[in-house]
Amino acid sequence: MTKPVPSRITGFVYGVSALFLAAVLAIAGLMAWQMYQKEIADSEAQAVRFIGTSEAALNRSLLGANTLLAGLGQFLRKSGEGSIASDLAQAETAQLIETSVRQSLLARYVAFLTPEGRVIGSSDRRGAKLAVQLPDGFLKEALAHPGSVMSISTPSISPVTSQQVLYLARVLTLADGGKLVAVAEVQVSMLTTILAQGANIRGLEVTLEREGGLMLASMPPRDDLAGRTISPALTDQADGRPRRMLSRLSGAPAIVVARPTLHRSLLIVASIPLESALADWRRDSNVVAAAALAFMLMILAVTYFALAQLRRQWRARAELLRSKATLDQALESMVDGFVLLDPNDRVVTWNRRFVDFFPWAEPLLAPQVPFQRITELNARHLMTQNEQEITLLNGQVIVAVNSPTPDGGLVCVYRDVTEKKRHVADILEGKAQLQATLDALPDVLMDAGIDGRCYSFHSPRRPRPAFKVREPVGKLMSDLLPANAAAEVMVALRDAFETGFSTGRQFEIRTARGVTWFEISVSRKVIGEGAAARFIVILRDITESKLAAREIEHLAFYDILTGLPNRRLLLHRLQATIDANVRRSRHGALLFLDLDDFKTLNDALGNATGDELLKQVALRLQDSLKEGGTVARLGGDEFVVLLDNLSDDAGVAAMQANTAGEAILTVLNESFQLADHQYHSTGSIGAVVFSATQQSLEDLLKQADIAMYYAKSAGGNALRFFEASMQTAITARATLESELHAALAGEQFVLHYQSQVASNGHVVGAEVLIRWQHPVRGVVQPGGFIELAEETGLIVPIGMWVLETACIQLERWSHDARRRHLRLAVNVSARQFRTDDFVERVRDVLRRTGADPTRLELELTESLLQDKVSETICKMQSLAALGVRFSMDDFGTGFSSLSYMTQLPLNQIKVDKFFVQSIGIDPKVELIIQAIIGMARNLDLEIVAEGVETQQQFEFLQAHGAMLCQGYLFSRPVPLDQFDAQLDVEMAS
Numbered sequence: 001m002t003k004p005v006p007s008r009i010t011g012f013v014y015g016v017s018a019l020f021l022a023a024v025l026a027i028a029g030l031m032a033w034q035m036y037q038k039e040i041a042d043s044e045a046q047a048v049r050f051i052g053t054s055e056a057a058l059n060r061s062l063l064g065a066n067t068l069l070a071g072l073g074q075f076l077r078k079s080g081e082g083s084i085a086s087d088l089a090q091a092e093t094a095q096l097i098e099t100s101v102r103q104s105l106l107a108r109y110v111a112f113l114t115p116e117g118r119v120i121g122s123s124d125r126r127g128a129k130l131a132v133q134l135p136d137g138f139l140k141e142a143l144a145h146p147g148s149v150m151s152i153s154t155p156s157i158s159p160v161t162s163q164q165v166l167y168l169a170r171v172l173t174l175a176d177g178g179k180l181v182a183v184a185e186v187q188v189s190m191l192t193t194i195l196a197q198g199a200n201i202r203g204l205e206v207t208l209e210r211e212g213g214l215m216l217a218s219m220p221p222r223d224d225l226a227g228r229t230i231s232p233a234l235t236d237q238a239d240g241r242p243r244r245m246l247s248r249l250s251g252a253p254a255i256v257v258a259r260p261t262l263h264r265s266l267l268i269v270a271s272i273p274l275e276s277a278l279a280d281w282r283r284d285s286n287v288v289a290a291a292a293l294a295f296m297l298m299i300l301a302v303t304y305f306a307l308a309q310l311r312r313q314w315r316a317r318a319e320l321l322r323s324k325a326t327l328d329q330a331l332e333s334m335v336d337g338f339v340l341l342d343p344n345d346r347v348v349t350w351n352r353r354f355v356d357f358f359p360w361a362e363p364l365l366a367p368q369v370p371f372q373r374i375t376e377l378n379a380r381h382l383m384t385q386n387e388q389e390i391t392l393l394n395g396q397v398i399v400a401v402n403s404p405t406p407d408g409g410l411v412c413v414y415r416d417v418t419e420k421k422r423h424v425a426d427i428l429e430g431k432a433q434l435q436a437t438l439d440a441l442p443d444v445l446m447d448a449g450i451d452g453r454c455y456s457f458h459s460p461r462r463p464r465p466a467f468k469v470r471e472p473v474g475k476l477m478s479d480l481l482p483a484n485a486a487a488e489v490m491v492a493l494r495d496a497f498e499t500g501f502s503t504g505r506q507f508e509i510r511t512a513r514g515v516t517w518f519e520i521s522v523s524r525k526v527i528g529e530g531a532a533a534r535f536i537v538i539l540r541d542i543t544e545s546k547l548a549a550r551e552i553e554h555l556a557f558y559d560i561l562t563g564l565p566n567r568r569l570l571l572h573r574l575q576a577t578i579d580a581n582v583r584r585s586r587h588g589a590l591l592f593l594d595l596d597d598f599k600t601l602n603d604a605l606g607n608a609t610g611d612e613l614l615k616q617v618a619l620r621l622q623d624s625l626k627e628g629g630t631v632a633r634l635g636g637d638e639f640v641v642l643l644d645n646l647s648d649d650a651g652v653a654a655m656q657a658n659t660a661g662e663a664i665l666t667v668l669n670e671s672f673q674l675a676d677h678q679y680h681s682t683g684s685i686g687a688v689v690f691s692a693t694q695q696s697l698e699d700l701l702k703q704a705d706i707a708m709y710y711a712k713s714a715g716g717n718a719l720r721f722f723e724a725s726m727q728t729a730i731t732a733r734a735t736l737e738s739e740l741h742a743a744l745a746g747e748q749f750v751l752h753y754q755s756q757v758a759s760n761g762h763v764v765g766a767e768v769l770i771r772w773q774h775p776v777r778g779v780v781q782p783g784g785f786i787e788l789a790e791e792t793g794l795i796v797p798i799g800m801w802v803l804e805t806a807c808i809q810l811e812r813w814s815h816d817a818r819r820r821h822l823r824l825a826v827n828v829s830a831r832q833f834r835t836d837d838f839v840e841r842v843r844d845v846l847r848r849t850g851a852d853p854t855r856l857e858l859e860l861t862e863s864l865l866q867d868k869v870s871e872t873i874c875k876m877q878s879l880a881a882l883g884v885r886f887s888m889d890d891f892g893t894g895f896s897s898l899s900y901m902t903q904l905p906l907n908q909i910k911v912d913k914f915f916v917q918s919i920g921i922d923p924k925v926e927l928i929i930q931a932i933i934g935m936a937r938n939l940d941l942e943i944v945a946e947g948v949e950t951q952q953q954f955e956f957l958q959a960h961g962a963m964l965c966q967g968y969l970f971s972r973p974v975p976l977d978q979f980d981a982q983l984d985v986e987m988a989s
Contacts (some may be wrong), residue, residue, distance in 0.1 A: 005314050010307060017303040028292035032285045036278070043277035044242035046201050047257040051240060051270045054206060057194050059262045061106045065168050066150040068104050069182045072097060073172035076112075081178030088112060088121025098123045107168070107184035114650065115143055115179050132183060133159045133169055136822075142169035142181055150267065155188055155216055155226040157301045161689035164188040164226055166216060186227065191217040195268070203276025205249040207269045211235045215248075216266075222249055234258040238267045247271040257947070272947040321562040337398075337414030343407060345371050357398055357414050371412075372853050375588070389417075444518075444539040447525075449532060450497055452490050453476035484507060489520055492809060496522040496535055506542070561611055562618035570632035570640055571697045577644040587653035591641040591661050592686040592704035593621075595668075596716035598637035600678065609674050610637075613681065620667045625660075640701070646689070654689050654721065661685045661719040669717070682717035684708050689721070706730050733788065739774070740785060740794050748773050749798065751805055755982065756825070756944060756966045759958050763986055765857070766824035767966060768806045769973045770798070790831055799832040800841060807851035809976070814852060818987055825857040825887060830864050839878045846882065853883035855906065861889050873903055875917055880905040887944065891932060901939065909936045913947020913967070926956070933961050 010755035041068040079087045101123040111122040111132045122130040135156045142151040153167040160543040172180040195206045213233035238258040247254035252273040337354030346371045361374045390398040403411045447456040457472045477486040485507040495502035502522040521538040557569035577588045602610040621631045645654035672679045686707025707722040753766040770779035789795040806824045813819040918925035934941045948967030
């Protein structure tokens with residue numbers, strides 16, 4: 001790399017250049033500043049001269065107008081207030097006034113007004129009938145001035161000419177001391193003409209203003225500003241000296257000169273915007289800047305060329321020093337051996353690589369040594385030698401290349417080709433391996449042109465069902481493949497011609513052995529410029545993967561068991577049906593089918609039998625469906641039938657859906673042959689009719705599912721259509737379930753206590769009844785949530801909470817001598833009792849709370865005796881062994897067998913309030929009550945009568961031996977604090 005020019009030299013050149021550049025910039029800046037000051041001074045002088053000229057012209061005009069009004073006053077000085085109107089109406093007087101006004105260049109007419117503003121005469125031919133509309137307050141202002149002072153109004157619009165005008169007024173004193181106001185109308189355009197005299201200054205703006213900045217006239221005219229106040233007022237600055245401030249009209253920075261007129265309340269203001277004042281300066285300064293820039297560019301150019309010349313000279317010097325070193329480096333860096341001979345075959349120069357090849361020749365190498373001596377020495381160390389190739393004893397192969405020089409000498413180059421020969425051998429071996437690899441590939445490979453002609457070909461070692469000829473080379477694709485396959489290959493060739501490659505295209509070939517699928521991959525070969533395009537075409541047999549993909553697709557969209565469409569495919573077809581409904585204005589319907597008692601079949605006969613039933617149901621559904629519909633299985637025993645292309649009338653479409661649903665129920669009612677069993681099945685169907693719905697597909701399925709739920713709730717083997725009320729009920733049910741979970745977690749349940757009274761009137765215990773303290777709805781009775789709790793299973797944790805809370809209260813009462821005798825009765829639902837660990841849970845609650853088991857009474861219902869009676873008895877006996885008492889609740893209202901009464905470890909029977917309410921009304925019911933009491937007495941069981949509300953009922957029960965009573969006659973269910981208060985009152989009495 002050439003060393004740069006020394007920094008001291010380049011620094012000197014740059015320094016001189018910088019000095020010249022600074023001088024040019026300083027001169028240009030000074031000239032621009034001087035020209036700027038001159039332009040400002042000239043503009044100020046112009047403004048001062050203009051303001052003086054304009055002031056003089058305006059003063060003359062105003063003085064003339066004032067003189068006119070004063071002269072008219074002198075003419076009328078002998079008239080009195082009573083005669084002035086008639087004097088003005090005389091022809092001679094009117095003629096004289098009209099003549100005087102015509103001689104004035106400023107006033108258009110003169111009118112005479114009374115102090116009240118009434119016109120009594122004028123220079124106009126209309127005389128006193130002339131309409132004069134003075135600005136508000138102007139007449140009062142004129143009357144306030146002395147008689148020798150002329151008043152000037154604000155601009156206003158003349159009612160006659162509709163032009164902007166000013167009014168000049170002077171108060172005249174009549175012979176009898178009365179006042180008369182002479183008013184001259186002056187067009188603003190006349191004042192503008194006066195102001196514009198000599199206004200040949202570029203951008204000049206002139207305004208006539210009153211004290212305070214009120215504009216009367218302007219040049220150029222600005223009607224929008226006439227009569228408006230311009231800020232700031234220039235009264236204090238009206239000394240005729242130029243100032244820098246904003247222009248009065250345009251608001252741009254300007255040179256402003258203000259001077260008062262003879263009427264001190266009037267100012268003439270001249271403004272020359274700096275934009276106009278400095279226009280010539282900008283032009284001249286641009287010329288100066290351009291000249292300075294040109295000089296600076298010249299200086300930079302001279303500097304550049306001076307440095308370039310210095311660098312060239314420096315490089316030339318360095319090049320001479322580098323040339324020899326470069327040549328030496330080139331020779332030494334050659335991978336080949338090099339010897340240069342003169343015309344006499346004597347050595348001139350050589351490189352180190354030659355010595356590496358022939359180290360034994362190094363002692364002989366020297367300039368002017370005959371090369372023949374070195375050749376003879378080399379011959380002793382060679383294995384073989386021919387005209388161009390030398391093989392050394394170590395196996396190294398050297399190729400010698402001799403080239404003559406122009407002067408008759410010789411350049412000898414010795415190249416090591418040992419690695420090249422080894423590389424060629426590797427290439428041959430790789431080619432053999434590649435051929436073996438190609439032979440192992442299952443794909444068909446072709447070298448083809450853009451016209452589809454095959455130039456080379458390779459196929460797997462197996463039959464080629466794709467090709468129509470045995471030897472494809474030289475043939476076109478249309479000769480080799482069927483028409484559809486050839487067309488796909490040609491399209492792939494064109495794609496690869498444009499983009500370089502093409503993949504993914506497929507074609508099928510049908511033969512006697514079946515259908516074979518091929519995938520086409522085409523890649524454009526890299527060829528020399530100008531050569532015809534060539535391509536590598538690969539045809540891969542993808543039949544197996546195609547079949548596998550179809551199988552995967554079938555698994556993704558179809559039910560494995562029945563072969564019906566699954567939920568995914570159903571939703572796809574449902575969306576297609578909705579889209580078609582939009583186009584055809586038709587309706588569709590969804591029938592959601594659930595088999596009744598399918599779980600019972602599975603439990604009884606096994607899953608295999610259940611699967612067989614599902615298959616047969618699927619076949620019957622398909623057979624019952626008309627063309628165009630879809631039968632799908634969602635899972636389990638749930639099927640969905642999609643009906644499309646129904647009537648455009650919603651009512652007719654519903655009838656069509658109902659007909660289809662009834663047909664399905666009919667075919668399902670026919671018996672099924674399941675192995676050795678004849679099985680009769682029914683189904684519940686929920687239906688929903690839709691058209692161009694805005695609902696989601698899932699919402700439609702949900703609605704049909706809800707309708708099916710109502711059909712199943714009606715006993716099964718039924719069809720129900722979806723109604724909005726169903727959705728509302730289901731939503732309310734779901735909300736209630738969610739709130740129940742929250743209530744259980746948020747401790748929103750409370751217990752109320754209803755007294756159980758002995759025949760002597762003393763309280764011996766109470767039944768605990770749950771209440772829900774809802775945060776919004778307040779207290780909710782058990783009827784509002786117990787049924788749902790039973791269905792959802794929440795009754796189990798709720799029941800355990802009731803049991804534990806009651807046991808905690810029993811433990812607290814055990815420390816109070818007045819209450820430790822009390823018993824608490826707790827209702828236990830059948831579902832809660834059926835849990836496997838019910839006994840363990842009760843035992844755990846008693847252990848944790850420390851409650852006395854003998855004070856706890858569990859109330860069971862007769863529904864427990866309908867099945868699993870042995871299990872029920874076993875659990876009751878386990879708890880009875882702990883001391884827990886049992887009561888049969890609502891006795892006589894169920895369907896239990898009386899034979900179990902002797903087997904159950906019962907302590908008490910509760911007569912349902914249904915019987916109690918009929919006392920004194922139905923003698924037959926009274927006989928039943930007596931029978932129940934008698935049976936209990938014989939079985940040594942306590943009797944508790946529920947729902948006692950009247951004294952008559954209580955007396956009847958006492959008379960027939962009822963031991964305990966419970967009802968509103970004694971107490972309603974109340975919170976614990978109220979129950980405690982009742983106990984205190986009862987014990988005190």
